[in-house]
Amino acid sequence: MTSADRLRAAGVRCAVDAQGWVRCPVCGCKTRTKARPDTVLANFPLFCPKCHRETVVSLGTEGGPAVRP
Numbered sequence: 637m638t639s640a641d642r643l644r645a646a647g648v649r650c651a652v653d654a655q656g657w658v659r660c661p662v663c664g665c666k667t668r669t670k671a672r673p674d675t676v677l678a679n680f681p682l683f684c685p686k687c688h689r690e691t692v693v694s695l696g697t698e699g700g701p702a703v704r705p
C-alpha cells in the first residue's frame with residue numbers, strides 16, 4: 637500500500653492557509669478549494685491541480701482549529 641493509498645483510506649485532515657485555501661495533504665500545494673474557519677468537511681474528495689491526485693480529506697470534524705494562521 638502506498639502512502640497515497642493510506643491517505644485515501646484514512647480521510648486525512650488537511651491544512652488551510654491564511655487566505656482560506658485548502659492545502660493538498662500529499663504535496664502541500666494550494667488547491668482550488670477554499671474553506672472558512674468554521675467550515676466542516678467530512679470525507680471530501682479534494683483534487684490537487686499540482687499533483688493531479690484526489691485525496692479524501694476531513695476538515696474541522698475532530699475538534700480543534702481547522703485553520704492554521
Ligand SMILES: [Zn+2]
Binds near residue numbers: 661662684685687688
Ligand atoms: Zn498535491
